[in-house]
Amino acid sequence: MPKGVLNPKVFEKDLEKKATRDGYGRGLMELGEMNEKVVVLTGDLKESTRAEEFFKKYPERSIECGVAEQNMTGIAAGLAAAGKIPFVSSYAVFSPGRAWDQVRVSVCYSNLNVKISGAHTGVSVGPDGATHQALEDIAIMRVLPNMTVVVPCDEIETRKMTLAAASCPGPVYFRFAREKTAVITTEEMPFEMGRAEVYWDSDNFQFSIFNFQSISKFSNLKNQIAIIGCGPLLYDCLVAAKELHGEGIGTMVINNHTVKPMDEKTIIEAVEKCGAVVTVEEHQVSGGMGSAVAEVLARNLPTPMEFVGMPDKFGESGEPGELLKKYGMDVASIKMAIKRVLARK
Amino acid sequence: MIQSLQNMFLTGEQIKNLELKANEIRKDIINMLLAAGSGHSAGPLGMADVFSALYFSGVLNWEPADPWKADRDRVILSNGHICPVWYATLAHTGAFSHQQLVTLRKLGSPLQGHPHYRELPGVENTGGPLGQGLSQAIGQAMAAKMDGAGWRVYCLMSDAEMQEGQTWEAVMFAGKNNLFNLTAIVDRNNIQIDGYTEEVMPLEPLADKWRAFNWTVLEVDGHNIREITDAIEKAKTIRENPTVIIAHTIPGKGVEFMEGDFTWHGKPPKPEEGVVAIKQLRTLWGRIKSEQE
Numbered sequence: 350m351p352k353g354v355l356n357p358k359v360f361e362k363d364l365e366k367k368a369t370r371d372g373y374g375r376g377l378m379e380l381g382e383m384n385e386k387v388v389v390l391t392g393d394l395k396e397s398t399r400a401e402e403f404f405k406k407y408p409e410r411s412i413e414c415g416v417a418e419q420n421m422t423g424i425a426a427g428l429a430a431a432g433k434i435p436f437v438s439s440y441a442v443f444s445p446g447r448a449w450d451q452v453r454v455s456v457c458y459s460n461l462n463v464k465i466s467g468a469h470t471g472v473s474v475g476p477d478g479a480t481h482q483a484l485e486d487i488a489i490m491r492v493l494p495n496m497t498v499v500v501p502c503d504e505i506e507t508r509k510m511t512l513a514a515a516s517c518p519g520p521v522y523f524r525f526a527r528e529k530t531a532v533i534t535t536e537e538m539p540f541e542m543g544r545a546e547v548y549w550d551s552d553n554f555q556f557s558i559f560n561f562q563s564i565s566k567f568s569n570l571k572n573q574i575a576i577i578g579c580g581p582l583l584y585d586c587l588v589a590a591k592e593l594h595g596e597g598i599g600t601m602v603i604n605n606h607t608v609k610p611m612d613e614k615t616i617i618e619a620v621e622k623c624g625a626v627v628t629v630e631e632h633q634v635s636g637g638m639g640s641a642v643a644e645v646l647a648r649n650l651p652t653p654m655e656f657v658g659m660p661d662k663f664g665e666s667g668e669p670g671e672l673l674k675k676y677g678m679d680v681a682s683i684k685m686a687i688k689r690v691l692a693r694k
Numbered sequence: 695m696i697q698s699l700q701n702m703f704l705t706g707e708q709i710k711n712l713e714l715k716a717n718e719i720r721k722d723i724i725n726m727l728l729a730a731g732s733g734h735s736a737g738p739l740g741m742a743d744v745f746s747a748l749y750f751s752g753v754l755n756w757e758p759a760d761p762w763k764a765d766r767d768r769v770i771l772s773n774g775h776i777c778p779v780w781y782a783t784l785a786h787t788g789a790f791s792h793q794q795l796v797t798l799r800k801l802g803s804p805l806q807g808h809p810h811y812r813e814l815p816g817v818e819n820t821g822g823p824l825g826q827g828l829s830q831a832i833g834q835a836m837a838a839k840m841d842g843a844g845w846r847v848y849c850l851m852s853d854a855e856m857q858e859g860q861t862w863e864a865v866m867f868a869g870k871n872n873l874f875n876l877t878a879i880v881d882r883n884n885i886q887i888d889g890y891t892e893e894v895m896p897l898e899p900l901a902d903k904w905r906a907f908n909w910t911v912l913e914v915d916g917h918n919i920r921e922i923t924d925a926i927e928k929a930k931t932i933r934e935n936p937t938v939i940i941a942h943t944i945p946g947k948g949v950e951f952m953e954g955d956f957t958w959h960g961k962p963p964k965p966e967e968g969v970v971a972i973k974q975l976r977t978l979w980g981r982i983k984s985e986q987e
Contacts, residue, residue, distance in 0.1 A: 409840060412836065417863035423828075423829020426830050427835070427836070428834075429833070430811070431834045435833075455820060458820050
């Protein structure tokens with residue numbers, strides 16, 4: 350149970366929004382100060398991946414690789430072999446997308462201390478269109494032995510995750526988004542890689558992370574479904590949970606930020622209480638976080654399950670909100686998935 | 695070719711001993727491939743003189759007794775498939791037991807079919823899928839530069855892996871960043887699995903291509919120990935840019951029926967062919983030895 354509370358404004362209209370990539374930029378600046386081994390690489394994308402401040406302040410530890418992600422990944426492997434902690438900054442469609450073999454052979458097989466950050470993930474990249482919307486990166490990274498995969502839910506968690514990655518030995522992949530999204534956590538909340546957190550529990554509103562005026566009148570409900578999310582869509586999971594609570598459906602919402610290695614204990618305990626699951630992510634349904642949860646449950650606790658994510662399609666240009674709605678990853682879609690799986694219980 | 699430095703630091707006798715060492719390494723390669731029943735023949739045999747020159751002439755700052763010391767020179771093998779020559783060379787340095795060589799490609803052996811990072815003393819990188827080694831070497835060279843350290847990085851590469859796009863990304867990067875502590879050694883043996891490089895996918899003018907990316911290019915006879923060591927020494931004196939040594943080699947060198955024949959790129963000798971190969975290498979050993987005396 351996390352100390353501290355979620356942002357008390359989670360359900361308010363004036364909830365602050367920030368881009369997760371900004372948290373990466375903040376994290377890098379702190380790491381630059383804290384750890385001389387940290388080196389940042391980019392492939393002609395230092396501004397939009399938020400590595401630029403680090404490049405300005407620590408030019409001697411910043412490496413511009415040009416538009417060449419495969420070489421960049423190999424260089425990162427060499428730096429790590431020589432004792433550095435390289436952070437590779439690009440868009441996820443390019444790195445790891447274009448450099449998968451290099452991540453596999455040069456980084457993961459050697460179990461080198463390389464951190465790969467994939468920016469601009471999900472359809473919420475928006476107008477750039479399908480070429481730039483990474484929807485496969487979790488799948489292609491989590492399949493690699495030695496790789497840790499993390500999907501932070503907001504700007505604050507991304508900063509914490511960036512710091513944690515530097516002290517986690519071995520390869521780490523983490524992804525973030527272009528758009529400003531809801532800030533639902535707080536700086537005070539502890540963050541631990543590999544540990545899922547329960548953010549909503551309809552059956553236990555005394556739970557310390559809830560401190561919202563707007564739900565203080567809610568009475569406890571028996572939990573019927575576990576909503577397991579990661580990334581900025583976790584906010585939509587919380588909104589869905591609140592609305593469903595109002596409709597008499599009790600839910601748990603779990604921030605499953607570490608897709609690999611997964612916190613199986615927390616997931617299984619929650620699913621045991623609820624008896625049905627919906628996973629929510631801005632990624633292809635195939636091979637993503639939901640698939641990883643399904644693998645855990647199939648072995649331990651087979652449970653009716655639905656997946657909210659990209660339904661085996663490429664995206665297209667459009668506004669983030671429009672795209673999330675069209676491809677079935679908005680609050681309404683989450684609620685529909687929940688009702689579908691409840692009907693199967 | 696490296697006129698100014700000819701005869702600089704090795705005596706004639708030392709050169710002969712390095713040639714004999716290369717010959718021993720070649721015999722080990724044949725025996726390893728026979729024991730494994732699979733693997734690559736031509737490339738390892740062709741590079742035996744380069745490996746002998748690199749590890750036994752004194753040009754390399756590396757000791758088997760302390761194989762991971764912080765200030766060691768790093769040797770990166772990009773074309774991992776020629777690893778039998780690396781393993782045999784390292785065994786000859788005493789880095790690990792010579793008897794282990796015949797476990798090549800066997801279950802549980804550290805002598806993996808393609809090299810795995812730190813699986814053996816001296817194995818500094820994972821290599822196999824072509825085109826990755828030069829980038830890894832650049833990372834090491836960048837780290838040395840950041841730390842103000844004096845150690846050097848050697849990246850051994852094949853010619854056909856110049857067909858990989860990543861190689862040129864790396865060549866471009868190293869040229870831009872003035873990585874004078876990096877020396878690439880290209881095995882220009884003109885063969886690849888499907889045929890001769892100039893037929894499969896031409897690489898020439900290879901030296902001009904590297905020069906165009908701001909590298910110093912030295913070309914040597916890859917079976918001439920003196921030329922190889924002189925080039926390595928000369929590269930250490932160049933402070934303007936990285937150096938590539940294009941080593942012209944004969945694939946399958948030392949085994950007549952393999953020499954220059956691309957079909958030996960990716961297969962091991964059959965047992966009866968292995969017997970002939972060892973016999974020829976013994977004859978070659980005798981010839982070098984008698985020239986010495």
